[in-house]
Amino acid sequence: MNRTMSRKSLYTDTPMGRAIIQAMLEVNSEISEQVADAEPGTFRAYIFGGAALHIHTNARGSADIDVEFQAARAIELGDISVIYVDNDGIEKALIVDDTFTPTISGLLPECYQDDAIQLFGSDSDPLVAYVVTALDLAVTKMDRLAVDDQADIVSLHQAGKFTANELREHAEEALIGAVGNERRLKGNIKFMVNQLLELES
Numbered sequence: 001m002n003r004t005m006s007r008k009s010l011y012t013d014t015p016m017g018r019a020i021i022q023a024m025l026e027v028n029s030e031i032s033e034q035v036a037d038a039e040p041g042t043f044r045a046y047i048f049g050g051a052a053l054h055i056h057t058n059a060r061g062s063a064d065i066d067v068e069f070q071a072a073r074a075i076e077l078g079d080i081s082v083i084y085v086d087n088d089g090i091e092k093a094l095i096v097d098d099t100f101t102p103t104i105s106g107l108l109p110e111c112y113q114d115d116a117i118q119l120f121g122s123d124s125d126p127l128v129a130y131v132v133t134a135l136d137l138a139v140t141k142m143d144r145l146a147v148d149d150q151a152d153i154v155s156l157h158q159a160g161k162f163t164a165n166e167l168r169e170h171a172e173e174a175l176i177g178a179v180g181n182e183r184r185l186k187g188n189i190k191f192m193v194n195q196l197l198e199l200e201s
Helices: 015-034 049-057 134-140 147-158 164-174 182-200
Strands: 043-048 064-070 081-085 091-097 117-120 127-131
Touching: 015 043, 015 049, 015 081, 015 091, 015 117, 015 127, 043 049, 049 064, 049 127, 049 134, 049 147, 134 147, 134 164, 147 164, 147 182, 164 182
Parallel strands: 043 127, 064 091
Antiparallel strands: 043 064, 081 091, 117 127
């Protein structure tokens, strides 16, 4: 099932949202400088973590952007950061973490790339950047499921991104081929879904 959503439901015009887009613009410029003949769309970025959470909910900020890069060829991005001023007038730095990999998660939905929502990239840009869907983001947090992960999932749920049963179904689909202790993962899914069901009752 394709869960691609419109950018209209995303928080890309907040101070942090604009900083995330700016960071992708800088990555695009770096790629263009290093690979002069790069074809449009041959480099792809998928945003996870706190940056993705902010884009979906306008919730807590993050000091970095967890990005999975898929590149036509290897490049050296170096340290890419964007300085911005938040809504409280505080200057902050947002750093691109190009070492991030979503495979460290015990649960990773199979079609997360197909369902991801495009944030940046035109017909002439070598980079196309996406944010994973709220549902896929929630599922990736099911393995560790620390207190902050639970809070993030609740934030996504309260923002109307998915129901408890939708999360259960999607997480159980991701169990196929999952890395890690399946019994523990099933327990985490049940625990989290029950929390959301209580919120819905």
